[in-house]
Amino acid sequence: MSRDGRKTRDTPRLAAASADHHNTMAWTRLLALLCLASGITGFKGQDCVSSSTTGGCVMCDSCPDGWLQFSYKCFIYYSDHRVWSEAESFCMDIGGNLAKIEDIAEVTFLNSHLEEATKEAKRVWIGGHDKFLEGQWMWTDGSAGPATGWKLWSPGQPSDSSKAEHCMEMNYLGGINDDKCHERKPFICFQPTRPF
Numbered sequence: 001m002s003r004d005g006r007k008t009r010d011t012p013r014l015a016a017a018s019a020d021h022h023n024t025m026a027w028t029r030l031l032a033l034l035c036l037a038s039g040i041t042g043f044k045g046q047d048c049v050s051s052s053t054t055g056g057c058v059m060c061d062s063c064p065d066g067w068l069q070f071s072y073k074c075f076i077y078y079s080d081h082r083v084w085s086e087a088e089s090f091c092m093d094i095g096g097n098l099a100k101i102e103d104i105a106e107v108t109f110l111n112s113h114l115e116e117a118t119k120e121a122k123r124v125w126i127g128g129h130d131k132f133l134e135g136q137w138m139w140t141d142g143s144a145g146p147a148t149g150w151k152l153w154s155p156g157q158p159s160d161s162s163k164a165e166h167c168m169e170m171n172y173l174g175g176i177n178d179d180k181c182h183e184r185k186p187f188i189c190f191q192p193t194r195p196f
């Protein structure tokens with residue numbers, strides 16, 4: 001639920017209550033009740049992957065509606081086919097980037113949803129590229145990408161076929177591949193979890 005002005009005005013009351021409690025667990029339970037009573041339903045106690053404190057209420061970091069959460073990331077799949085740069089622009093327009101994939105658990109998670117949605121582990125654009133320097137992979141969120149020996153590369157990849165493959169796709173022969181950026185593919189966007 002959104003945090004509107006009414007809830008913000010509840011903050012001083014919650015802060016005053018805090019000073020009267022010396023037992024952390026008791027305070028946590030009371031805060032949960034107060035937050036729930038104030039209509040903020042995102043309170044989830046101590047079980048958050050990560051959390052933020054807003055208006056005196058601990059909120060689990062989460063994802064916007066329609067995005068899938070996996071650990072600290074939110075993902076969303078789009079089935080329309082775009083060239084890689086257009087896919088990245090689209091992801092930026094909705095608050096993210098093309099997906100940053102860092103381990104096999106993320107691939108497994110995403111493929112289970114892709115197979116549910118499309119009946120196959122579709123080839124999709126994700127956010128890696130080596131447009132600036134061949135072999136130096138980066139993610140579109142600005143972080144460093146994988147090295148050549150990355151275990152998620154499909155066998156024989158990245159191949160840079162015809163010296164023209166600088167954009168990253170998932171699910172090419174069971175792994176990650178460099179492909180030509182002007183190819184049109186469906187794509188997956190991501191953004192970090194935060195208090196939505």
Ligand SMILES: [Ca+2]
Nearest residue numbers: 159160165178
């Ligand atoms: Ca390739």
